[in-house]
Amino acid sequence: MKTDSTSLHGMWSSKIAFILATTGSAVGLGNIWRFPYITAENGGGAFVLMYLVCVMSVGLPLMLAEIIIGRRGRRSPINTLRLLADEMGAHRAWALIGWSGLLVGFMVLSFYSVIAGWTLSYAFEYFVTLFSGASTLGDPGSVFSDLTSDPWRLTFWHTLFLALTAGVVALGVEQGLERGVKILMPLLFALLLVLVGYGMTTGHFGEAVEFLFKPDWRRVADGRVWLNAMGQAFFSLSLGMAAIMAYGAYLPRTIPAGSTAFTVGLADTGVALVAGLAIFPIAFTYSLDTGAGGVGFTFTTLPHAFDAMAFGHLYAVAFFLLLSVAAWTSGISLLEPPVAYLVERAGLSRPKAVLLLAAGVWVLGLGTVLSFNVWAHIKLWNLNIQELLEYASSNLLLPLGGMATAIFAGWILSRADSREELSDLPPWAYGLWRVMVRWVAPGVVFLVLLGVTGVL
Ligand code: TRP
Numbered sequence: 001m002k003t004d005s006t007s008l009h010g011m012w013s014s015k016i017a018f019i020l021a022t023t024g025s026a027v028g029l030g031n032i033w034r035f036p037y038i039t040a041e042n043g044g045g046a047f048v049l050m051y052l053v054c055v056m057s058v059g060l061p062l063m064l065a066e067i068i069i070g071r072r073g074r075r076s077p078i079n080t081l082r083l084l085a086d087e088m089g090a091h092r093a094w095a096l097i098g099w100s101g102l103l104v105g106f107m108v109l110s111f112y113s114v115i116a117g118w119t120l121s122y123a124f125e126y127f128v129t130l131f132s133g134a135s136t137l138g139d140p141g142s143v144f145s146d147l148t149s150d151p152w153r154l155t156f157w158h159t160l161f162l163a164l165t166a167g168v169v170a171l172g173v174e175q176g177l178e179r180g181v182k183i184l185m186p187l188l189f190a191l192l193l194v195l196v197g198y199g200m201t202t203g204h205f206g207e208a209v210e211f212l213f214k215p216d217w218r219r220v221a222d223g224r225v226w227l228n229a230m231g232q233a234f235f236s237l238s239l240g241m242a243a244i245m246a247y248g249a250y251l252p253r254t255i256p257a258g259s260t261a262f263t264v265g266l267a268d269t270g271v272a273l274v275a276g277l278a279i280f281p282i283a284f285t286y287s288l289d290t291g292a293g294g295v296g297f298t299f300t301t302l303p304h305a306f307d308a309m310a311f312g313h314l315y316a317v318a319f320f321l322l323l324s325v326a327a328w329t330s331g332i333s334l335l336e337p338p339v340a341y342l343v344e345r346a347g348l349s350r351p352k353a354v355l356l357l358a359a360g361v362w363v364l365g366l367g368t369v370l371s372f373n374v375w376a377h378i379k380l381w382n383l384n385i386q387e388l389l390e391y392a393s394s395n396l397l398l399p400l401g402g403m404a405t406a407i408f409a410g411w412i413l414s415r416a417d418s419r420e421e422l423s424d425l426p427p428w429a430y431g432l433w434r435v436m437v438r439w440v441a442p443g444v445v446f447l448v449l450l451g452v453t454g455v456l
Helices: 015-026 029-041 045-073 077-087 092-132 140-148 151-171 173-201 205-213 217-221 223-236 243-248 258-285 297-308 312-346 350-371 385-412 415-421 427-452
Strands: none
Touching: 015 173, 015 243, 015 258, 015 312, 029 045, 029 092, 029 223, 029 258, 029 297, 029 312, 045 077, 045 205, 045 217, 045 223, 045 243, 045 258, 045 385, 045 415, 045 427, 077 092, 077 243, 077 312, 077 385, 092 140, 092 151, 092 243, 092 297, 092 312, 092 350, 092 385, 140 151, 140 297, 151 312, 151 350, 173 205, 173 258, 173 297, 173 312, 205 258, 217 223, 223 258, 223 385, 223 427, 243 312, 258 297, 258 427, 297 312, 312 350, 350 385, 385 427, 415 427
């Protein structure tokens, strides 16, 4: 078949630009806010192990699948899937993957933006202490609850974050992203390493290592822990909602797709594990409840270290600013697929499409803002609005979307097509990938979902 060599929305300038953008999408709050707190709630070691199993058996093959489907179609995910389904003589209903991706992207960005707002707020607060000379922001628990109990402050930072995200998407993603990721992400990683170094001086580092890497084997039989681990793998790698598919659409044909996914997966997993090694020693040192976790875990743990370290508050400003940048590059990838669709479908200009969609996300985000205070009592299945959005997306919609995407790549897309897209892979690696997307990835998702519904 004849495939387009370029996309209407622009193209990545180089292999490294694509890797950076995709790493920028993957590395974000999922690694530094979500991974530690979900790990804590799921009891550590066994969860981490299951997470790694899911990354390798489902995550990496699926990342490749999304990249090559995107590049094959060169359009926004919905139109790409429709086009490829037509070509392969399959039903157009496969475009539902794209529709569900749109919905999930909306849901995720709406709460993601509020949490990213916390990081901006913390950066600002620590910045102020540099001048006021205050030695602490206050008790970390109270600082956090003061912020989350105030809907106005939450809304302010949520609005700022979303505006920054919308700004880059309006310009076209390949422009704003590259520089930010190339310099700032390695810096964030360096700061995490400094925090790991601090953790080593606390005398509780061993405890943290044991907690993270020594599995409690009884938990391996717990289907809910598996579901949480799989959800985290999807969330952290930005998979299951066609975000990476959208980025794949802008990947020049001359760039090998096979090796890129591996780099991104490695970077993402590395940052999560290092974030765990940075945060848990602090939690043990200050006797924080590592069993409880909770959505504020990272934000109530790190300040203890920032207050104790030399130049801690300066570090804090840098850390929260860089974390905001990491969240920013992720937020961009959540907004890009719907924007690309609206541009193609309605012929809107990029800025107009962005404004329209960001306004919708902003309003939905107010649900998350209020779920921490005024609407905290509104619960469904014992989950407040924010928890519901997070749970439904990462533990249900992303895995389902991912399973469908894997099936599409393995069973609908022809062998010749996928082989051509993955021509940089040696035959054994291509063969392995194909087995993974046809059988292993869908099988694992199916079994985990089945296990949770209690059938297993
Ligand atoms: N992976 C990002 C993080 O870890 C969040 C993210 C960006 C995302 N795009 C996504 C999550 C698409 C799910 C789907 O912070």
